[in-house]
Amino acid sequence: MLKDTHSSAGSSPVWDELNRAQPDTTQLDNIKTQIDLVLLALESLAGIGSEAMLQAASALNLESKIPDRVTLWRLRQSNPLRKGEGGRKKLDIEEARSLVLISCFLAKQHQELIRRAIDLLEQAAQNDSEPHRTAMLGDYLDAFNNTYLERMEDDRNISTENLTQLAFKLLVDLLFYSSPGGHRRLWLALLDRSQK
Template sequence: SEAMLSAATDLNLESRVPDRVALWRLRQSNPLRKGQGGRKKLDIEEARSLVLITCYLAKQHQELIRRAVGLLEQMAENNREPHQAALLGDYIDAFCNTYQERMEEDEQISTDLLTNLALKLLVDLLFYSAPGGHRRLWLALIDRSTKF
């Protein structure tokens, strides 16, 4: 939360994400997130702000993301499981725990599916941390929304 609020300030998005409560409300708009009522759909400017913040934070952590993706490639080349590398194992554990804690599922999602999702999103973050990443993420979200 602190990093997102700080990023909002750095990006001059305080009017969209002024405090923790506003950030919590934006997060609650996700229909897959656990929580009670009060959800509303994001407006375009709120969604745009979250995309800009996400890409800004990814760019700040680009070196770590790049290192993790490189390690993932090495593990695949050596036919080893990603969780056998400490950096990837810690990331996968944190992702899976956070996902299961915060997201609703009709049925329990398997660890393998969560691991695959975590690794896919890690690779995606590498692209979103690059110049023009916010545009890539925005287009991916629009593309995904037209499929539903």
Template sequence: MRSKASSPKPTANWEDLTLNTSPDPVQLDNIKAQLDLVLLALEALAGIGSEAILAAAAHLGLESMVADRVSLWRLRQSSPLRKGQGGRKKLDVEEARSLVLIICHLTKQHQELIRRAVALLEQLTEQNQKPHQAALLGDYIDTFSNTYQERMEDGDSYSAEVLTHLALKLLIDLLFYSSPGGHRRLWLALLGKSKKYS
């Protein structure tokens, strides 16, 4: 049985995720879109669902930000890329910081799987072979592409090649986010993407 003392405090990495100025609406939209895409990649690779995300929130002491399935759905639906955008249009900075810590907690949990997938990708690239030739990568790419097409407004307008490229880029990103200091790396990446996904 784990002692409560071993659970990390939400403030442990919280202080690393600071802003000198508040993001403008365009930047917040881009942050929402990118966080949703990173979660989508993690879902596609590791098969995580809302239960795992909520469990990570509870473990990190962030239940007030991500309290239940409905609040999580609203956060995900706030992405400007989503079909319908049935959730709130606004994501505040505290919610973004919470999602960054949750994502990095989950990538650490699945680090071995992420490393294996990236190693396979490197191996196949060196051999000039397509990623689909490895079952793990093929399943990941197919799941990511199908889910993207199902959930995103522009899903049907992208070719399989474009979605494969996006899936593989996000896979490599996941490896960086699973490393020590990954939460800070993800935060800086979010702030650096100004108009890429708008």
């Protein structure tokens, strides 16, 4: 069913919708970081890895853009915050769109889990309790913080409080990206954030 909706990614209605808003070169550079962080939040919450991302690429008929783990790794390494120089490459607009579609596809697959996490976050806020004391949110925060500190260059420049705020902001964002039209919301959010 998904293959029909996204058949031939280069000419699908979803792809055409993403084509309407064209980022300039500077925006595209900034978008790399944001997409990688969205994927990092999904990884941390749902425990997914590159295999799930490649399966999503296959289901969305995007194998020509992201055919294997090496390509996926190189695209994610294009995030300027990432440690290491080995895989860096420029992210082109087609690859950015592909990662947006994959991110939203995976968010939709894990929507129930995302909703549960958001419910727990809201309960913690209502009860004026620390969210990390809830097992699910604590596990998410640990996974997010550890992965961020392991992969990103600015690991010494970000406080634990800021990292926690980033993790929870991305969690809330995932709920929007998992809904119908999530790909459009994510693309517009990426364009908006890339101008700041």
